[in-house]
Amino acid sequence: MSIWEPSVGATDEWYTPAYVFAAMDPIMFDLDVAAPKAGPVHVPAHEWFWSDSLNCQWCDFIWMNPPFGGRNGLVPWLDKFFAHGNGIALTPDRTSAPWWQDANRRADATLFVAGKIKFERPDGSIGKSPGTGTTLFAAGPRAVAALHRAEAAGLGVTMRRGAA
Template sequence: MGEHEPCVGASDEWFTPPEIFAGLGLTFDLDPCQPEEGRAFLSVPCRRFMTASDDGLAQPWHGLVWLNPPFGGRNGQVPWLSKFLRHGNGIALVAARTSAGWFHDHAISAETALFPRGKTKFVRPDGTRGESPGTGIVLLGMGTVANEALSRCGLGWFIDNRRIAA
């Protein structure tokens, strides 16, 4: 789940398109940000999920995590991204706001990053596709399994920050 720019639709709920998961070829252990409703069109391959009523940010995370956090509000992704980086195992989808302070303070700390080719057309809760959003996204990787999946998926431009930092 992700809260994207309200100007692109009537809802702030936008689901990750299935072609991203097909490219990654992974089954995740946990998605801590699933929506309360509309999951019929949600394609996250995961064994366990949490919704807003579960408060995934306050709960412990385990295993390989898929994170498409609420984008809402200024710096709305930051608490989720901070927890994801501390957890150290999974893939996070965040807005590619490369000029934002939070991006420099948090997103570039991920071990790997993949900038998908083109604008990602998210799925609405009714199953239809959104138009081209106002910003791109980046998939951030932490941990061996996630980093290898991002490196081989062919979805876009892959950066291995572990090599840059070395």
């Protein structure tokens, strides 16, 4: 679930399209920590949290497309994601934002999605392009490998980490 610059009368729930997961194939998540209330859409996962996820125990390999609302609204989600250390997080690519710069430093790999993802609405229709692009952050070797597969499939470009 995400909030993409909502307009009056419009929904603020937007779901990741299937082609994002197809680009990382083979991929299976153990847990989607921010699943849509109507149930899983395209996320290949064994389990889903759709409420109170920040207060729940996360386990194994996770997918996280959290609510994007409010200034610094992603910070608690990203803090928990990086503390967990095993999964992939989808966020807007607001590279000038302090939260984004912090997340990028903490990530094991970062993929900039080519073009703008057209997210899906709860009714299954395709939304217009959001006002910003999308970043995938990897935590852990399994997530890094998935982002490299996504890059090879043409989803975007992975920021390589150099030796420190």
